[in-house]
Amino acid sequence: MAKDTFAVPELTPYTEIPKIQPGVMAHSAPFKAKEEFQTPLGYPGELVEDWQQKAIAKMGELLGKYRSLRVYLDACVKCGACTDKCHYFLGTSDPKNMPVGRQDLMRKVYRRYFTLAGKLFPKLVGAVDLTEEVLNDWYSYYHQCSQCRRCSVFCPYGIDTAEISMAAREIMDSIGVGQKYCNEIIGKVYKVGNNLGLPGPALRDTLQGLEEDVYDATGVRVRYPIDEEGAEILLVTPSADFFAEPHIDGLIGYGKVFHEAGVSWTLSSYASEAANFGMFIGSYENMRRIALRIREAALQLKVKRIIFGECGHAWRVAYSFLNTLAGPWDFLDPRYPVPQHICEFTYDLIQQGKLTFDKSENDDKVITFHDSCNVARASRMGNVPGGQFEIPRAIIRATCNHFYDMDEDTIRDRTFCCGGGGGLLTDDLMELRVKGAKPRMDALNNVMQEKGVTHMAAICAICKTQFSKVLPYYGMEMDQVLSLHQLVSNAIVLTRRTADDDEAQDGLDDED
């Protein structure tokens, strides 16, 4: 790989608001999707001829379909409350990475073509024609938004830049200017069933290997089943959980929890992906098509419940949209919400006293917790508002002796994005990813200095991958990021259930 050509920001005790440096990130744009990645999603393969007209028409269509877009393009008063909230602005100083700066890229075009003031007095209200230059800015800066929604928390009108970024990407896709990383991945889901393109046999192999590993390590037969018809629970998890570090340790943990719960469960090779990149590109149709695969798998396997593994945006799509996109779910057991998060499942068992932990297994670590943005600001767990903050922390406290939160301004609904969400987790955006991680790295570094924190647990596949990659840029170790269920996995005391387990135990005893 080519050597990085950018300077890594220096960590500071508090993330300071930089002076604006217009245009410093204009060069940062992801690879464009070629025809082979565009067509399976229903988009033109390259920039269409009358792209300007088509883009404006598409914008008009979206304005009629999404109240959020219409209201948000009108309502901004430029108060500036959002200007210092985006981790990409804080890390890069580019004012087009201020949420309002990013929104304005579309707002000025909206004003020109859809408002009286913009048609009559464009200069006065800052309206511009949709030129190639503007389109290039769109492509650069709408792919510098991780759709983390931090700005929407502080906006007096709740203006959500994610909604505008999504619309912009949908407009660009519709005129043939797609982003390679997202669109290639969605194609893989349609073709193979998951983002990574892992076919069924590879999954079965992996899971068999896991069973053996866990048996070797614990002497207990914990099962990791796939495509088992009639299982009670369908587990849908990000495909990174099948092979990446530290994701896979989370998957091992889920299996142990199910084992202790004594429930039957299964994965599906057809719906072997929790992530839904249809959301990142703002495409309702693609998001729906991906979500429907889960419905089909649930029907096929005749399960009673659906549980999602650790993945931020997947949980947003699951919690907030799954019922809309692929419901109604009346064929499932009505006693449980559809879907549930693995943390909700584990937490319920802890509440019922059904899990035994040996916390000292995690004594080699001092833990902090990273609230993933899509969980923190766009979904919930449990039955009270804010459950998504409390439940993971409760699980950590149940499994570890040493836990400290990062600075209050950087956690819960004010959490900072890892820097790689929203379809930006691609090597061609490495500069952006490293710089965008700075606010989170500052907070992590502080709690490492002040509290001796050694590890950060996360509940999002993208966060885990992103941190593994960028931690070393900041002089930290890639394995300082953990799956939350890895902590569970370490501390859980397993119950022996089969004769096989006992044999293994005897074997172990003999060795003693």
Add this chain to the structure above:
Amino acid sequence: MALLTNFYAFLFYFAAFVLVAGLTRKIIQYAVTPAPLKIPTTPAPTTRWGVVLRMVREVVLFESLFRGNKWTWIFGWTFHFGLFLVTLRHLRYFIEPVPFPIQLIQPFGIYGGIAMVIGLAGLWSRRFLVDRLRYISAPSDHLMLALLLGIGCTGLLMKFAFHVDVVEIKTFFQGLYRYDIQPLPADPLLLLHLLLVALLMIIFPFSKLLHAPGLFFSPTRNQVDNPREQRHLAPWAKRLEH
């Protein structure tokens, strides 16, 4: 003289029409545009009542802005609350007889006027002093503040420096209700004040002042967080299912 009165009478009929028709059109547009997905910013209320409370906190206290930026909150809230008091005070020109609460509020309306001007001055200075705000400000953002500040200052001047005949002003506005045009005092300060107010009414439905109705239609703030309990389906999304 009659020409001036007639001009202002026409101006206020026109401004009132534009304001009402323009706002109605926008509100209908917001209301009929579907919100196909549940996108409340969490932690969000799980009941309708919870949402009402959240909106009340946003409208009355500017809760999110308070978390967002303290300076903008102080100036923004001072301005809006001042404007609210001023508006209440001004109702005496438009209602006969003047209700008791409006009589009570009169002195506070003066403080409101002062607060409004201070708030606006603070907000405007931030547009020059903070580099991020300077970057995002268009000429219209400055003009809007100038307009409001002009309204506030002319109003205060009439109160404290150059008095005008408020009885005649009231007669003028009462007359407008009955299409019976009454003479308007030809006081330059008053005429300027009224001109700016009419301008504000006219640009309201075409400007960022739409943030007022917009807030009530913001899905991140007005949605109930219950997507697992209730299926939420927009009409256009429903058509995809067949």
